Amino acid sequence: MTSTVQLSSARRLVVKIGSALIADPETGDIRDSWLDTLIDDVGRFFARGQQVIIVTSGAVAVGSHHIGKLDRCLQIGGKHAAAAIGQVHIMRAYEQSLARRGFGVGQVLLSSEDIDDQHRHPNTKRTLRQLLQIGAVPVVNENDTTATSDICVGDNDRLAARVAQMVGANVLILLSNVDGLFTEDPHRNPLARLVTEVRCITPELEAMAAHSPARHSSGGMITKLMAAKIAMDAGCEMVIAKGTKSYPLTAIESGGPSTCFIPLTEDRDTCDASAN
Ligand SMILES: Nc1ncnc2c1ncn2[C@@H]1O[C@H](COP(=O)(O)OP(=O)(O)O)[C@@H](O)[C@H]1O
Ligand SMILES: N[C@@H](CCC(=O)OP(=O)(O)O)C(=O)O
Numbered sequence: 130m131t132s133t134v135q136l137s138s139a140r141r142l143v144v145k146i147g148s149a150l151i152a153d154p155e156t157g158d159i160r161d162s163w164l165d166t167l168i169d170d171v172g173r174f175f176a177r178g179q180q181v182i183i184v185t186s187g188a189v190a191v192g193s194h195h196i197g198k199l200d201r202c203l204q205i206g207g208k209h210a211a212a213a214i215g216q217v218h219i220m221r222a223y224e225q226s227l228a229r230r231g232f233g234v235g236q237v238l239l240s241s242e243d244i245d246d247q248h249r250h251p252n253t254k255r256t257l258r259q260l261l262q263i264g265a266v267p268v269v270n271e272n273d274t275t276a277t278s279d280i281c282v283g284d285n286d287r288l289a290a291r292v293a294q295m296v297g298a299n300v301l302i303l304l305s306n307v308d309g310l311f312t313e314d315p316h317r318n319p320l321a322r323l324v325t326e327v328r329c330i331t332p333e334l335e336a337m338a339a340h341s342p343a344r345h346s347s348g349g350m351i352t353k354l355m356a357a358k359i360a361m362d363a364g365c366e367m368v369i370a371k372g373t374k375s376y377p378l379t380a381i382e383s384g385g386p387s388t389c390f391i392p393l394t395e396d397r398d399t400c401d402a403s404a405n
Contacts, residue, residue, distance in 0.1 A: 134368050134381050134389050139299035141180045141261075144171070145289035148346055149306045150372045151187035151219060157194020159187075159222045163375060167304075168226040170378035171266065175232070180261045182296065184269045184289040185223070186347075191215035212273030223268050233265035238272040241282045244291045254295050284347030290359035290367070301360045302381065303353055304372025306343070309388030310350060314339045327390045330358050361392040 136142065146167070153160055171181045189208055192215025220236050227234045237260075243253045260267045271281060271288055282288040286303060293301040311321035317339075327334065334354065341349030348355075353369055360367040370387035374380065381387055 134366075134387060136174075136300060136302075136378070136382050137177060137179075139179060139366075141182075141296060141298045142174065142300045142302065143182045143184060143289050143293040143296070143298045144302045144378070145184040145285055145304065146186060146372065147285075147303070147305045148186040148190040149343055150304055150377075151185055151222075152190040152194075152215075154190075154343065157191055157197070159191060159218060161222060161226070163373075164222055164226050165229075166375035167372075167377060168223075168230055168232075170376055172230045172232065174378070182257060182261070182267045182269060182292060182298070183223070184285055184292055185219060186270070186285045187219050188212040188215035188270055188273055191218050209274050209276075216270065216274070219270075220268065223266075227266055233263070235260040235265040235267050237267050237269045238274075239269060239282075239288065239292075240272045240276055244282075244295060250295070257292070257296055284352040286348055286352040286356040287359065290356035290363075290365075293360055293365050293367075294363040297363075298365050301356070301365050301367045302378070303356065303367065303369045304377050305353070305369060306371060306373055307350075307369075308371045308386040309369040310334070310337060310353070312337050314350070316342060323386055324388050325386075327357070327388060328393060330354055330361070330390075357390040361390055364392045364394075366391055 151159060151164065171183070174181050189211050192211035192213065195214050195218070196211055224234045237256065239253065243249045257267050269288070269292055271285060282291065289301060289303065307315060308323050310324045310327070312324065313321040315321045324337070338350035338354050340351060357367045367390040368381060368387050370377065370381050370385060
């Protein structure tokens, strides 16, 4: 069973970009041509009167390749230094791509305190909303350079869900390197089937999700299901889709494969999942 995801009716969307999309996994180079097609899609949403917040991974992936090019050892500066270097490259790419289409950009680096702390939360929310009002696209990442385990969200799937919850987004899209949630990791079992629609995160569904084999990824499918719980509890629909090809948001709207997590409402209260 397939379902066509309706994105056009969403007033506010959060789009999360995984490391393997923004950065070539082999070279660590930013995939500029692909990024231009994503930003074309985002521009189309803005032209329809919709608001889009981007949550992007990739700072560590891009930065660690640069450290490699400079012949330094990752252990010395570690992940924090890699993120500090990579974040600059990522933001330059977003800034240039958005500017070519007439948009500004606002970098928002968050720790869990910026979302959880009752004094910081309203500031974070206000900043995101003001950026949208003045036509600057918020580009969010975790503040990896100073994050310690007690103040970090830990992965951008949950960070994106927390942002979606905070700004009252209608739809959260996680663009990844797989079509969605499969009955097993499709990289390990090619016979795994795509789950197209989820209305409830059951233990059976959680058992399907595994970690990612990719080096710079944080949580694989496990954190995506955690994100789905946060989003659905906030009444926000969540979509996981493959974003590796050009125009990844157009592909979803055209009925491309995806897993859609639909929050329960009073008139839709069945708790089940459909697989292809
Ligand atoms: N049940 C599953 N369905 C789909 N992918 C899964 C599943 N379990 C584990 N995975 C792995 O999760 C990976 C996607 O997560 P991740 O590498 O963290 O991507 P991203 O960088 O987009 O967050 C897939 O490439 C796949 O190997
Ligand atoms: N904040 C990190 C991203 C961590 C993360 O969640 O990565 P991914 O699993 O590829 O979305 C970075 O920018 O490298």
